[in-house]
């Protein structure tokens with residue numbers, strides 16, 4: 001018996017699954033869209049999630065990525081459309097433990113769910129945690145949202161500062177050119193190009209201040225670009 005969350009916008013399917021899983025002895029909560037799902041996950045502790053990927057308000061993949069940040073070990077089984085091979089791959093990459101293709105056999109769902117829960121309850125054989133977000137020193141950058149942490153402390157970042165930091169972290173140890181940064185900024189929704197090159201200096205300066213107190217420093221490599229370096233690097 002486990003406390004499970006079923007996230008499915010199709011009411012018939014949701015009710016059917018709930019009834020079946022309750023009959024199997026589980027405690028069930030449901031959510032009908034992505035936002036509701038995150039809300040439920042925030043307010044309650046679950047031992048497993050059945051997550052439809054096609055959801056209103058916030059799609060299932062986004063829900064999965066967000067919940068993984070906080071709950072790296074929570075078993076999640078995703079439900080995907082028959083032709084959604086890319087969704088399936090993306091879902092597994094985003095940290096789903098298993099998937100079923102719609103329409104699925106209810107008994108198979110139950111069997112997969114049981115085995116997923118069993119694996120999760122055996123620490124030595126538990127599902128592999130998703131790869132940790134890129135880390136440098138004690139810095140962690142959220143791979144999706146404009147957020148980052150230094151140790152346990154959250155750093156307040158604007159979208160542009162976050163993109164810059166994310167780029168530097170993903171290429172830490174390498175020089176990131178000014179053109180690379182500007183290209184990323186210009187590709188962002190809502191950023192209608194025209195980012196002045198000298199604005200970059202301002203963002204780098206702000207980011208440096210936000211990293212002050214850490215071992216990280218953004219070095220200006222004259223004529224080339226920027227390099228994220230860690231003072232404590234071996």
Ligand code: CA
Nearest residue numbers: 009052054055
């Ligand atoms: Ca759906």
